[in-house]
Amino acid sequence: MASIEKPEARAYPQASGYEHRPVAMLGDPTPLILDCGTTLGPFRTAYQTYGSLNRDKSNAILACHALSGDQYLAGTNPVTGRAGWWDDLVGPGRLLDTDRYFVICPNVLGGCMGTLGPADIDPATGKSYALNFPVITIADMVRAQVLLLDHLGIDQVFCVLGGSMGGMQVLEWAAKFPERVFSAVPIAAAAHHTAQNIAFHEVGRQAIMADRDWCGGDYAAHDKHPRHGLAVARMAAHITYLSEAAFHRKFGRMLQDSNGVTYGFEAEFQVESYLRHQGSAFVDRFDANSYLYITRAMDYFDLAADYEGSLVAAFAGTPVRFCLISFTSDWLFPTPESRAIVHALNSNAANVSFVEIDTDTGHDSFLLDEPEFRAILAGFLNGAAKHRGLI
């Protein structure tokens, strides 16, 4: 895979053409070897940082984003114009205290916010890679992040944390690079993707591929974007991020039109209008092929498979301090998935704390103002910071 020097205009809206800064050129001179065998480099990784790296480079926190997230953890996301996904957690005196920590958030490999992904121009053809982009894995995403830390001169991060797919990256980090991680917080995570989760992802992919504007992946060459298919994919996925109780509490059977039912196919119920909005807002900021690649990476994730099926072996002798957090109403990455990881860590006499937060807000709870979740996270970070000599 040849070098990609700078961002090029892309076919998808809003995110297209925006020059994300900073970026690091990684995989040069030694290229990155992907799980699929393709070598990659030099390649671009876009990231954001918050706070300052201390003198002994011991105060870095690596935040790993979820499937539909990006590097804009805090402040205003320049593509959406909205606050970052953990905006209220990051800043002086806040949970991710920028007076104390140096917070790094990279866009994942395969993404569409500045890091090399399928929407980028393949210099060999002058067109978007599209489906010629190599299939990537969670391990590949983490390998790219390792190169970013090398680039930033950071040997060990104080903490790596993230929810959902971010939590998968955290687990991969802790298992494969334990010496580079002081503490790890996998939130609403799992050590493998379940059959039902693969099924939901496959529905999303089929929705995208069914859109004629997908053009076999080559929509950029035709100046199109499979908006309808991507919106349907997002709608289906969004249901899995909430819970039945949250849907009931937020929407119930409330109608859009207070005058009663209209007997038609417009958005009759408020929940329909909400979902449609989730779909249409997403297509303005996300690339359809990136969605295919990133969901595929999640499907492939099976940490134990790299250790002959043993999750215990994955964490053998780990020096990492863990805090696992799950949510009672999360049916996408339910608590038993976290518990299985805790059992494997306990079998290694690892330093692990585990809390299941009682909430009806579902998988996306880690993105919401859940006071108990935040209190747990703050307590763990403070304790770990004392041990690390950061306080």
Next chain:
Amino acid sequence: MASIEKPEARAYPQASGYEHRPVAMLGDPTPLILDCGTTLGPFRTAYQTYGSLNRDKSNAILACHALSGDQYLAGTNPVTGRAGWWDDLVGPGRLLDTDRYFVICPNVLGGCMGTLGPADIDPATGKSYALNFPVITIADMVRAQVLLLDHLGIDQVFCVLGGSMGGMQVLEWAAKFPERVFSAVPIAAAAHHTAQNIAFHEVGRQAIMADRDWCGGDYAAHDKHPRHGLAVARMAAHITYLSEAAFHRKFGRMLQDSNGVTYGFEAEFQVESYLRHQGSAFVDRFDANSYLYITRAMDYFDLAADYEGSLVAAFAGTPVRFCLISFTSDWLFPTPESRAIVHALNSNAANVSFVEIDTDTGHDSFLLDEPEFRAILAGFLNGAAKHRGLI
């Protein structure tokens, strides 16, 4: 709405053009008044019967099919070439004993297997009704069934039973026409559609409407069928019919190719291949606009709303004998939905039995060989048959 005298060729595959028999012309001379205000009649209802009506017409069982079901309860479905959805339950000496009962199963109003639906030709235009078909409700489906029973000369059915949307029809029957129902068995049912269920239906509808071959509903006029969109809708829905445990047990993370992962977007995991098959098989037998109309009917279902929000009032003084059945792993129509109905019936001192079957096979359990479910159903029918003097 004008008369439709006989089935016409239709644009969707396999089911298209097949002349379903028998059919009854209903709503003549008095037309059916739909919830949306449209009057309908004469209109065609296709149905199947099994066994013989006894002399005093007291042995009729009305089986109500689910969203994707049809009137071919037993024997070979002439469109799919496969066994009917309860084939092994119907026959001499079987649970629905054709030596004892006269089993009737009509295709629902709005369906695509012979009963008047959106794919039918509108004699006013000579084209398919498509979205000019009136939006129908579960109550409308039941009203059409009442007319069918009138047509067959049956004042009271011994039992009305059905699962999922069939169970909604059973509840509607028992509430609105208690004098015409001796016993009722709503299986895996609910008295209203939840916000999450509406959300899943909306994803399916948007997938259909996003398919360019949908043509704003007028695909028949263009000799097309939105196969891709309908397949995606079916795939998303099919996930909700199973359970996470069933997906895990049946598929886990098993690969299609035993040689290992291929790093691509073909069906890599067995669960993907299974889902794709569910999608493609469905489009050969189902009309996309029927899918829109029938899902909409389920969304609108809210039995208590017809009684100022009181489910207790819906069953005031009911003489009907009820048996409710739910399944532990059904997350689409979970047990609390059945329990709410049981509470309303108990408040009326109704004759009601309720069993939650412990199984991991999810919502579709009522279509599967679940011995405990079948034993419960057999026991209830036998007891009711004794009371009705059929044994």
